[in-house]
Amino acid sequence: MGLKTNKIIVILTGAGISAESGLNTFRGPDGLWENHRLEDVATMDAYLKDPQLVWRFYSMRRIQAANADPNAAHKALASFAFEQSSHFDTYLISQNVDVLHQRADIHNRLDPICMHGSLHQTRCMGCEAVYFDDYAYFDLSGNYAPQETTLCNADQKASASYLHHYKLEYRNFLPISPCCKQPLRPHIVWFGEHPMYMEKIIPIVQKANIFVTIGTSGVVYPAAGFLEMAKINGAHTVCINQEMIPQSSLIDEFIQGNAGEKVSEFLESLSKSS
Ligand code: OAD
Numbered sequence: 001m002g003l004k005t006n007k008i009i010v011i012l013t014g015a016g017i018s019a020e021s022g023l024n025t026f027r028g029p030d031g032l033w034e035n036h037r038l039e040d041v042a043t044m045d046a047y048l049k050d051p052q053l054v055w056r057f058y059s060m061r062r063i064q065a066a067n068a069d070p071n072a073a074h075k076a077l078a079s080f081a082f083e084q085s086s087h088f089d090t091y092l093i094s095q096n097v098d099v100l101h102q103r104a105d106i107h108n109r110l111d112p113i114c115m116h117g118s119l120h121q122t123r124c125m126g127c128e129a130v131y132f133d134d135y136a137y138f139d140l141s142g143n144y145a146p147q148e149t150t151l152c153n154a155d156q157k158a159s160a161s162y163l164h165h166y167k168l169e170y171r172n173f174l175p176i177s178p179c180c181k182q183p184l185r186p187h188i189v190w191f192g193e194h195p196m197y198m199e200k201i202i203p204i205v206q207k208a209n210i211f212v213t214i215g216t217s218g219v220v221y222p223a224a225g226f227l228e229m230a231k232i233n234g235a236h237t238v239c240i241n242q243e244m245i246p247q248s249s250l251i252d253e254f255i256q257g258n259a260g261e262k263v264s265e266f267l268e269s270l271s272k273s274s
Contacts, residue, residue, distance in 0.1 A: 006089045007274070010208035011077060012226055013094045013101070016215020016241060020260040021068040023098055027217055042190045051174050051183065052138075058186040059136035061097075062119050066134065066149035070104035073214065073263035080267045082107035087274035091204045095216060095223050097188055099151050113204075115195040115223065120151035121187035122163060126180030130187050132156040133163040137175065144173045195222060202229070211235040212266070215259050218245035227251070240266060 015025035040046050041057040070078075078101075081090035092112040094101055097119045101112040122133035134151035138144055146165040156162060163184075169176040175184045189195050205211065211230035218224045224247070231237050231250045238253045239245060240262045248254070255262050 006087060007209045008089045008091070008207055009210040009212065009270075010091045010093065010204055010226075010230065010235070012211070012213045012216060012223060013077075013092065013096060014214070014216025014223070015096060016217075017073050017259045017263070018068070018071070018096055018098050018100050019215065020071045020073070020258060021098075021100055023064060023068050023100075025215075025217075027219075038191060042188070043192055044190055047185060047190075051185075052172065054186075055174060056138040056142050058119070058188070059138040060140055062134060062136045062149050062151060063140060065098040065100070065119050066136075066151045068098065068100065070100045071260050073259040074100050074104035076264040076267050077101070078104045078107060078110050080271065081105075081109040084271055084274065085109065088270075091208075093201055093204070093223075093226070095220070103153070113197050113201060115189070115197055115201060117186070117188040117196060119186070119188070120156070122175070122184045123187040124177035124179050124182055125185055126177060126182030129177065129179050131161045131163045131177075131184075132159060133175075133184070135163070135165045135175075137165070137173070198222065201226075205229050206233045208233070208235040210238065210270075212238040212240065213245070214240045214263060216241070216245070218247050238266065 019025055036057060041054055047054045077092060092101060092110050094112045094114050095116050097114065097117050099118060099120050101110060120132060120134045122131050132152050134149045135146050136149055137146050152162060177184050205226045206229060208230045211227060213227055227237055227247045227250050237251050239251045240255045240259060242258065244254060255266060
């Protein structure tokens, strides 16, 4: 008798999965970028020109993300990975930096691969050391007012790599790394930079039996190319989104609607079929 092997399900999420948690998507009518010119806040040039503006923007995003809660879709993915672990190997790749997947992952089974970085981490411009850091260095009015947020969990806050702002040196109100005494930057992929963990992501996408894209507009590469990569390698492809995305010809199953409702329904039907 042959050994039963688990099916491999690979999920790619974008800003749409967090919309029902109250966080703006990028390209919707209230799109985040509409209030800020992209090149003013999310590029290395912007950081070199006006690091305070960039840290104000990311402080705002840290506060907004910390004030949001994981919704039914984040929770359903975390539960599925845990409860169905004897039938499915679940991999989650996210373009989101909002930490909601991690905060929903109470069973520690999802371990999301955050290819665009994460709001609860900060990086040294010198040696590239990555730290846990959930401080908003500026308040929502843009005033210098370092405040801890809830983006890091208790273990991360207790770890040696958590940056306590009162232990940091500052230059022009900006935090300086404890390792190299160099400026610290958000651990976020800016425009013109390479996404993270691609060497880990590509083999995962290629071995998917089921590939599910959720709440992403499918226009930002390389993530937008994962669906095709999975399809070419024989995956059944599913798209859960409010609207059809440009890769329509590659999608086997399109589930139109809100992620909060549709993700749980889809995962339940998958669990029943296993
Ligand atoms: P977008 O804002 O481009 O797309 C969000 C998608 O989610 C759209 O197709 C919406 O129709 C859909 N959507 C909105 N609300 C939804 C809901 N409640 N349920 C289901 N779907 C919903 O966001 P992303 O595709 O994540 O990159 O954007 C990709 C990347 O572009 C981001 O990671 C960011 C940005 O520039 C970087 O910052 C590097």
